[in-house]
Amino acid sequence: MRRSGMWTRAGAILAAASALALAAGCSSSSSGTPSAGSSGGGGATSGLTAPEANAPVPSSVGKTEGKLNLIAWEGYAQPEWVKPYEAATGCQVSVKYAGSSSEMVSLMANGGGGQYDLVSASGDADLRLIYGGDVRPINIGLIPSWKNFHPFLQSPPFNTIGGKHFGVSYEFGPNVLLYSKTTFPTAPSSWSVLYDKKYAGQITVPDNPIQIADAALYLSKTKPSLGITDPYELTQSQFNAAVSLMKAEHPLVKKYWDLASQEISLFQSKTTVVGAAWPYQTNTLDAAGDKVADTIPSQGATGWADTWMLATKAPHPNCAYKWMQWVTTPKVQAQEADYFGETPANQLACPLMNKIQKGSCDAYHANAPESYFKTISFWKTPLAQCGNGKSDCIPFQQWVTAWTGITG
Amino acid sequence: MALTSIRPGRAADGQAEGTARVSAALWRRAWLRATLTLSPPLAWFLVIYLASLVLMLITAFWTVNPFTNTLEHTWTLANFRQLLTATYLSIIGRTVGMAAIVTVTDAILALPFAYYMARIASRRGRQLLFTAVLLPLWASYIARVYAWIVILQKGGTLSWALTKLGAGSVNIGYTNTAMWIVFSYIWLPFMIVPVYGALERIPDSFLEASGDLGARAWRTVRSVVLPLVLPGMVAGSIFTFSLTLGDFITPLLVGGANSNFIGNVIYSNLGTAGNLPFAAALAIVPIVIMVFYLLGARSLGAFESV
Amino acid sequence: MEGRLARIGLRIWVGGVLAFLFVPIAIICFYAFNSSNVQSWPIRGLSTKWFSVAWHDPQVRAALGLSLKAAVLATVIALLLGTAAAFGVHRFRFFGREAVSLLLVLPLSLPGIITGIALNSAFNFAGVSLSLLTIVIGHATFCIVVVYNNVLARLRRVSGSLYEASADLGAHGFFAFRTITVPTLSTALVSGALLAFALSFDEVIVTTFTAGAQNTLPLWVFGAIRLGQQLPEVNVVVVGVLALTVIPVIIAARLTGAGGITRASAGAVRTPRD
Numbered sequence: 009m010r011r012s013g014m015w016t017r018a019g020a021i022l023a024a025a026s027a028l029a030l031a032a033g034c035s036s037s038s039s040g041t042p043s044a045g046s047s048g049g050g051g052a053t054s055g056l057t058a059p060e061a062n063a064p065v066p067s068s069v070g071k072t073e074g075k076l077n078l079i080a081w082e083g084y085a086q087p088e089w090v091k092p093y094e095a096a097t098g099c100q101v102s103v104k105y106a107g108s109s110s111e112m113v114s115l116m117a118n119g120g121g122g123q124y125d126l127v128s129a130s131g132d133a134d135l136r137l138i139y140g141g142d143v144r145p146i147n148i149g150l151i152p153s154w155k156n157f158h159p160f161l162q163s164p165p166f167n168t169i170g171g172k173h174f175g176v177s178y179e180f181g182p183n184v185l186l187y188s189k190t191t192f193p194t195a196p197s198s199w200s201v202l203y204d205k206k207y208a209g210q211i212t213v214p215d216n217p218i219q220i221a222d223a224a225l226y227l228s229k230t231k232p233s234l235g236i237t238d239p240y241e242l243t244q245s246q247f248n249a250a251v252s253l254m255k256a257e258h259p260l261v262k263k264y265w266d267l268a269s270q271e272i273s274l275f276q277s278k279t280t281v282v283g284a285a286w287p288y289q290t291n292t293l294d295a296a297g298d299k300v301a302d303t304i305p306s307q308g309a310t311g312w313a314d315t316w317m318l319a320t321k322a323p324h325p326n327c328a329y330k331w332m333q334w335v336t337t338p339k340v341q342a343q344e345a346d347y348f349g350e351t352p353a354n355q356l357a358c359p360l361m362n363k364i365q366k367g368s369c370d371a372y373h374a375n376a377p378e379s380y381f382k383t384i385s386f387w388k389t390p391l392a393q394c395g396n397g398k399s400d401c402i403p404f405q406q407w408v409t410a411w412t413g414i415t416g
Numbered sequence: 417m418a419l420t421s422i423r424p425g426r427a428a429d430g431q432a433e434g435t436a437r438v439s440a441a442l443w444r445r446a447w448l449r450a451t452l453t454l455s456p457p458l459a460w461f462l463v464i465y466l467a468s469l470v471l472m473l474i475t476a477f478w479t480v481n482p483f484t485n486t487l488e489h490t491w492t493l494a495n496f497r498q499l500l501t502a503t504y505l506s507i508i509g510r511t512v513g514m515a516a517i518v519t520v521t522d523a524i525l526a527l528p529f530a531y532y533m534a535r536i537a538s539r540r541g542r543q544l545l546f547t548a549v550l551l552p553l554w555a556s557y558i559a560r561v562y563a564w565i566v567i568l569q570k571g572g573t574l575s576w577a578l579t580k581l582g583a584g585s586v587n588i589g590y591t592n593t594a595m596w597i598v599f600s601y602i603w604l605p606f607m608i609v610p611v612y613g614a615l616e617r618i619p620d621s622f623l624e625a626s627g628d629l630g631a632r633a634w635r636t637v638r639s640v641v642l643p644l645v646l647p648g649m650v651a652g653s654i655f656t657f658s659l660t661l662g663d664f665i666t667p668l669l670v671g672g673a674n675s676n677f678i679g680n681v682i683y684s685n686l687g688t689a690g691n692l693p694f695a696a697a698l699a700i701v702p703i704v705i706m707v708f709y710l711l712g713a714r715s716l717g718a719f720e721s722v
Numbered sequence: 723m724e725g726r727l728a729r730i731g732l733r734i735w736v737g738g739v740l741a742f743l744f745v746p747i748a749i750i751c752f753y754a755f756n757s758s759n760v761q762s763w764p765i766r767g768l769s770t771k772w773f774s775v776a777w778h779d780p781q782v783r784a785a786l787g788l789s790l791k792a793a794v795l796a797t798v799i800a801l802l803l804g805t806a807a808a809f810g811v812h813r814f815r816f817f818g819r820e821a822v823s824l825l826l827v828l829p830l831s832l833p834g835i836i837t838g839i840a841l842n843s844a845f846n847f848a849g850v851s852l853s854l855l856t857i858v859i860g861h862a863t864f865c866i867v868v869v870y871n872n873v874l875a876r877l878r879r880v881s882g883s884l885y886e887a888s889a890d891l892g893a894h895g896f897f898a899f900r901t902i903t904v905p906t907l908s909t910a911l912v913s914g915a916l917l918a919f920a921l922s923f924d925e926v927i928v929t930t931f932t933a934g935a936q937n938t939l940p941l942w943v944f945g946a947i948r949l950g951q952q953l954p955e956v957n958v959v960v961v962g963v964l965a966l967t968v969i970p971v972i973i974a975a976r977l978t979g980a981g982g983i984t985r986a987s988a989g990a991v992r993t994p995r996d
Contacts, residue, residue, distance in 0.1 A: 046964060077935035081988060082948050082950075083949065086951075087497050098782070102781070102784075102935060102936070102937070104937075104945070105945050105949065106770045107948065110690050114690040117690075119844070121852065121934065122758070122851050123851060123934040123935040124678070124935055133774070189525045191689040215684075258673060259673075261673045262673060263671075263673055264592055264673060266668055267668075267947060267948045267955070268948065268949070269950025270669070272760060272950050273565060273950070275759065276760050277569040277570050277571055277589070277762060278571065279569060279570045279589060279590065292759075292950065296760040296762075296766075297758075298757070298760075308773045311768070331593075377851070388545070407693070408691065409498065412503055412504075412507075412676065412681060415673065415676055416503075416673065416674050435894070435897075436894045438896075439896045439897070443894070449814070450741075450814040453806045453807075453809050453813075454811075456803055456806055457796070457803040457804070457806050457807035457810070457866060457870075458807075460803055460862075460863070460866070461825055461826065461863075464841075464844075464863065465829060465837075465863050466825065467844065468841050468843065468844030469836070469840045471844050471847060472836075472839055472843050475843060477797075505880075509893040528731075528732055529735060529736050529739045532733070532735070532736045532850075533730040536729060536732060543975045545740075546975045547968075547975045548740055548743065548744075550745070550971050550974075551747075551968065552743050552746075552747060552921075552922055554920060554923070554924065554963060554964055554967040555747055555750060555960050555963070555964050556924060556939070556943050556956075556959075556960045556963070557924055557941055558926060558928060558940060558943045558944055558956065560746045560747070560750070560959045562761075562947060562953075562956075563746035563747075563750050563753070565748055565761070565762075566749055566753070566761050566763055567746065569748060569763070570777065571763060573749065573763055575832065590790075597796075599744070601742065601746070602906070604739070604742070611993070627896065629951075629987050633725060633728060654830075654831055656748075658831050659833065661832055661833050662832070662833015662836060662900075663833070663835075663927070664835060664927070665926065665944075676784070679833065680834055682835055682839070682980040683835065686839065687792075692839070692843060695839060696843075699836045699839060702836065702923075703832060705833050706832055706833075710831055714824075714987070722755065
């Protein structure tokens with residue numbers, strides 16, 4: 009009797025709570041669904057409209073609000089340039105670090121939730137944020153450094169839609185091959201070292217589904233018969249090939265790193281000798297005295313091009329504008345480029361980079377960027393709509409599912 | 417509390433007349449007392465906890481727009497179908513297996529320790545040991561797991577110590593063995609505490625009587641101590657089991673290439689993929705497991721009979 | 723009962739477990755003096771500079787302050803609601819009592835990530851923005867359970883005849899509550915509050931999902947390890963927290979006779995007499 013009493017009572021409570029939630033759930037509408045039109049012909053996102061495209065932009069920067077909340081990649085808010093900013097504007101900076109573009113998109117849901125002001129989104133997050141209505145246009149005229157940007161970064165398609173700037177370009181860089189100079193006296197010339205049984209148990213790659221594109225890029229050069237032209241627009245057979253390659257790599261991988269500090273730890277303990285990395289890891293390990301170096305092998309590299317985007321519901325827009333103005337100045341651009349190992353958008357940063365570290369301007373291609381830019385396959389969101397008008401490419405959600413299968 | 421004069425129905429000395437009236441009214445109406453005491457906590461649990469759980473479980477039947485990460489309220493069983501594939505079944509199996517091994521390990525580690533603490537240590541010693549068990553809980557969980565990376569990595573502390581002892585080096589960093597060690601370490605205090613509680617409660621007379629009846633130490637342990645300690649172990653195992661089922665930080669930090677556990681797959685589906693419906697569907701698995709575990713624990717007496 | 727050999731064996735075992743528990747703590751303390759921000763073994767150099775860095779770091783102060791605030795608020799709520807729940811379940815026999823006691827155990831028995839996701843989606847749904855309030859709600863939910871277990875276990879051990887005697891002597895309910903119940907419960911409340919505080923202070927999994935742009939101390943640590951640039955600072959902060967909490971923990975152990983805290987697990991243990 010007691011047992012049945014418990015179950016009926018529990019059932020009643022559960023039913024009541026479910027009814028409540030169901031009733032509420034059915035009557036509400038999901039927030040921020042984009043008005044998606046038909047995507048016939050042309051680019052993958054044609055027909056979609058950006059919900060915030062006509063949001064008003066300020067004509068001047070007003071009084072600062074005393075605080076700034078950022079979502080950023082690790083290494084994008086270092087004290088060297090945060091402290092002077094805080095001193096000059098009085099805006100206290102707090103940063104939430106994200107490990108992937110999708111994480112940034114999640115955090116920025118609902119226009120930043122009224123919490124976050126700026127996000128340093130990479131190309132694959134930009135469009136999702138724009139079409140999700142989570143970021144709004146800025147007045148590019150308020151960013152004086154913009155006129156000194158490299159032309160191809162002033163209004164790139166990943167952050168400028170219909171002439172409206174949904175943020176300001178920041179820096180860009182490649183995903184490099186990091187290797188131990190002890191194991192590889194000369195730099196490896198091919199990404200094949202990551203798939204080589206010789207280094208079993210000593211390889212590390214990022215724990216991010218977008219890594220499949222790296223495999224696709226490798227296959228595009230080593231197996232041309234597959235016909236891969238864009239590593240982010242893969243048909244089923246091309247996708248399967250990339251996934252098989254990664255599954256074959258799985259037994260050789262020691263760890264799929266989630267945090268930059270993990271890869272740093274792996275290399276300094278000599279657990280791994282080769283891996284896919286950001287130049288940030290190379291710089292940190294180098295500064296700590298470890299004998300490592302990085303390179304871009306012959307097949308090319310994937311990479312990121314970052315934009316600081318303003319949240320639709322940013323609570324501190326004036327501090328946000330001040331930040332965007334600050335981090336696009338040549339000095340900060342040079343500091344960031346040198347620290348993280350990437351290439352600045354501001355052309356005037358080059359000589360300052362050499363002042364921080366001789367030869368860094370060349371090393372990071374800050375003086376010949378456009379040609380370099382074209383060699384990198386920048387992250388973009390894999391969509392079902394391929395660029396060539398077909399709609400049978402594999403969308404990102406399947407990449408995620410496949411990735412769990414790969415990492416086992 | 418001084419003895420007061422006996423005047424039934426009226427307030428005793430030192431008590432205000434008004435509160436006495438309210439108190440008497442409440443005493444007569446047990447249902448009112450019950451409602452007043454129970455409504456605030458129950459309201460919290462139903463409105464905040466249970467309702468959010470149910471809401472999350474409902475999203476498991478929905479999908480998410482992959483481009484914009486917004487929820488789409490279309491009812492589907494796709495998430496559950498995906499769960500039943502080999503990839504996720506092996507992840508679930510691996511997690512449950514690890515939880516079981518960690519529970520057993522912690523039970524074995526805790527029992528002699530708690531026995532010593534409860535029955536042999538002096539009062540001072542007991543307090544000292546208790547402090548020692550609780551103190552690590554105040555050192556940040558993440559920092560402790562991170563310290564294990566240094567210990568277990570190639571050429572790390574463990575390897576160095578073993579080499580110095582002449583036992584050769586080990587390289588168990590970023591493996592499931594490493595995860596087993598770290599999990600057992602982190603949850604150990606949660607197992608020691610209830611086991612200690614159970615052992616502390618065994619009257620000396622039981623053990624003496626067992627000795628009087630001719631049982632040697634091991635027999636006493638087997639027939640008297642273990643059955644009485646079992647409820648405490650089961651109570652502790654609830655912690656070790658459920659914490660292992662849902663943890664994502666340890667697999668993230670210490671795990672290797674074969675260390676996808678329920679916790680970090682849920683976490684990555686939320687973060688990396690922004691896929692709440694699938695994360696919710698996967699989350700149902702530990703809920704179901706734990707509900708069964710709790711019911712089993714109750715029948716084994718981990719909770720006092722209501 | 724135990725022979726000498728057994729005692730020696732047990733002592734060795736206790737020593738081993740203590741070493742197991744404290745080696746990582748020792749590593750943390752050691753690496754607080756790491757001159758490099760890379761945690762390699764053997765350590766590359768020693769330095770005390772990180773102590774000064776941690777002391778002057780506004781992020782650490784803000785995180786520490788937020789953690790303390792959240793823990794205090796969560797503990798207060800837990801004391802009120804947990805005690806009320808314990809009384810309710812202990813004193814009154816109502817239909818569904820078993821279900822309620824099962825429900826009250828859930829937050830600690832279900833993995834934290836589930837509580838976190840559930841609360842996060844509920845907050846998003848209700849349009850509540852993530853802030854200190856949502857952090858406290860998340861923490862209070864499992865802190866209530868801790869206090870509830872403690873108080874319930876104590877109530878079960880207190881003889882009911884005390885109340886009958888006091889009623890015979892003319893004391894009404896509130897008076898009896900004030901003069902009998904509260905003193906008997908005091909150590910249970912203290913140990914429950916202490917454990918609730920500890921769980922809230924070091925909580926990271928639920929907090930990841932219920933915090934907005936702010937950082938509690940564990941969240942700050944989580945962010946700091948991503949970067950890896952401030953690892954020694956993290957160790958310094960942990961050492962600092964440990965140093966501050968050693969005294970309260972010792973006091974608590976002494977106060978509750980080491981026994982009171984045993985009731986703080988998820989479910990009281992059945993006594994041999996039941």
